[in-house]
Amino acid sequence: LGQLTGVGGTSSANANFVPAPPRTPARPPAQGDGAQKRSLVRAAVALLLQQPALAEALDGHHFAGLRQPGVELLIEMLGIIDARPDISTGALIAHFEGRQEQQWLNTLATQTLPGDEHSWRQELQDAVAQLEKQLLLQRIDELQEKRRQLGFAGMSDVDNYELRELLKVRATLR
Numbered sequence: 001l002g003q004l005t006g007v008g009g010t011s012s013a014n015a016n017f018v019p020a021p022p023r024t025p026a027r028p029p030a031q032g033d034g035a036q037k038r039s040l041v042r043a044a045v046a047l048l049l050q051q052p053a054l055a056e057a058l059d060g061h062h063f064a065g066l067r068q069p070g071v072e073l074l075i076e077m078l079g080i081i082d083a084r085p086d087i088s089t090g091a092l093i094a095h096f097e098g099r100q101e102q103q104w105l106n107t108l109a110t111q112t113l114p115g116d117e118h119s120w121r122q123e124l125q126d127a128v129a130q131l132e133k134q135l136l137l138q139r140i141d142e143l144q145e146k147r148r149q150l151g152f153a154g155m156s157d158v159d160n161y162e163l164r165e166l167l168k169v170r171a172t173l174r
Helices: 012-016 041-052 052-057 069-082 090-095 101-109 119-148 157-173
Strands: none
Touching: 012 157, 041 052, 041 069, 041 119, 052 069, 052 090, 069 090, 090 119, 090 157, 119 157
8 A cells, every 4th residue: 555655665666656647527517518419309499489480491391200309399380380381489389378388488489599590490400300310210220129029030021121221221321
C-alpha cells in the first residue's frame, strides 16, 4: 500500500511511480444541457403547431403503425391539417379541447422555435423521413423475430418476400 500511494517509506518502486491524473466523474446530461435528443414526434408536433401550413410541404406520410409515443396524435394532426389546409394554431388546438393532449399542445404552441419558415419546413420533412425509416426498421425487426421463432421454412412466402424487399430498401438508406 505504501508503494502504491507513496505514503510511508521510500523505496525504489516509489521513485518510478507516477500517479494517474485525477479522473472527473462522468455525469449524465442534465435536463437543461440540450444534450438530450429531442423526440422526432415532439419536434414535428411543435413545428405543426407553430405553422400548420408546413404540412403542405410533406409528400404524404407513411409512418402509421410506428410504436412510439405521440405518433397517433401526430397522424391525427396531419389529417386535420390535410382536411383544413388553412387551419390556424388556435383552431388546431381547439380540436383537442377536453382531451389530455390539450395542455401539452398548449405548452408546445407557446414555445419559441429557432429558425425561420424554410428551416422549419426542412426540419419537418426530415423528422417525417426519419419516422418512416424507423417504421421500416421496426417492421424488419418484427419479421426477423418471426423468422427466429418459426425458422425460414415456417414463414410464409409473403413474409419472406417482404423481408427481402425491406432489407433491400434499408441497404439504400445507409
